[in-house]
Amino acid sequence: MLIRTDETADIDTPTGTMRVYIARPAREGRFPAVILYSEIYQVTAPIERLAAMIAGQGYLVAIPEVYHEYEPAGRVLAYDKPGTDRGNELKYTKPVAAFDSDTAALYDWLLKHNACNGQVGAFGVCLGGHLAYRAALHSGIKAAACFYATDIHSASLGAGKSDDSLARAADIRGEIMMVWGRSDPHVPYEGRRRIRDALEQAGTALEWHEVDGQHAFLRDGAPRFDAALFLQAMNWTNALFQRALR
Secondary structure: OOEEEEEEEEEEEOOEEEEEEEEEEOOOOOEEEEEEEOOOOOOOHHHHHHHHHHHOOOOEEEEEOOOOOOOOOOOOOOOOHHHHHHHHHHHOOOOHHHHHHHHHHHHHHHHOOOOEEEEEEEEEEOHHHHHHHHHOOOOOEEEEEEEOOOOOOOOOOOHHHOOOOHHHHHHOOOEEEEEEEOOOOOOOHHHHHHHHHHHHHHOOEEEEEEEOOOOOOOOOOOOOOOHHHHHHHHHHHHHHHHHHHO
């Protein structure tokens, strides 16, 4: 399916204006929407290509700038030490409530978009994997695909490094898919067990995958990129969204 990637929007949130990047099918129509949450680096080229992959399956994909309160619109952090340090600093500066209010504002905006059919899911990697999980706490999100989500097991997202993500697992009403690399140093075995136990005890509609991969194995062009796992992950994702959003 041909797509277009030339659309942006600056939308109002309780904590300021947030730029959103859109990838969607080029033909006219109304499609399920997917909020794509980025890594700590914001909307990098690999994130844009990931959005294009999802949009090409027939989805309206919206990528918010997760640090819009702290960086000017359009700012992309580099995949280097200064960029990593800044991204991690902001991850623990922004209040969790502000991440959540961004999701609520974007969800409401998507429902009014002329290419959205009213069904909304979420997808995220790294920090974005945690934000996709938190998006699943929103009653309107029908499905969330969360890849190597950081800070869930340690409850350390946001200002004060204290979040309630696992404590609220029972609030998830849609389907959730969690995908992990077993060689990921950011989420060790014990952390993955803690997350799965909480989701199982909450009775969530859960799909769980652990693969022989590292952190950020979806990021193309990077040393840890695994092309075979990328294709497998996209198949899992498309099956989830086809099942839950169509």
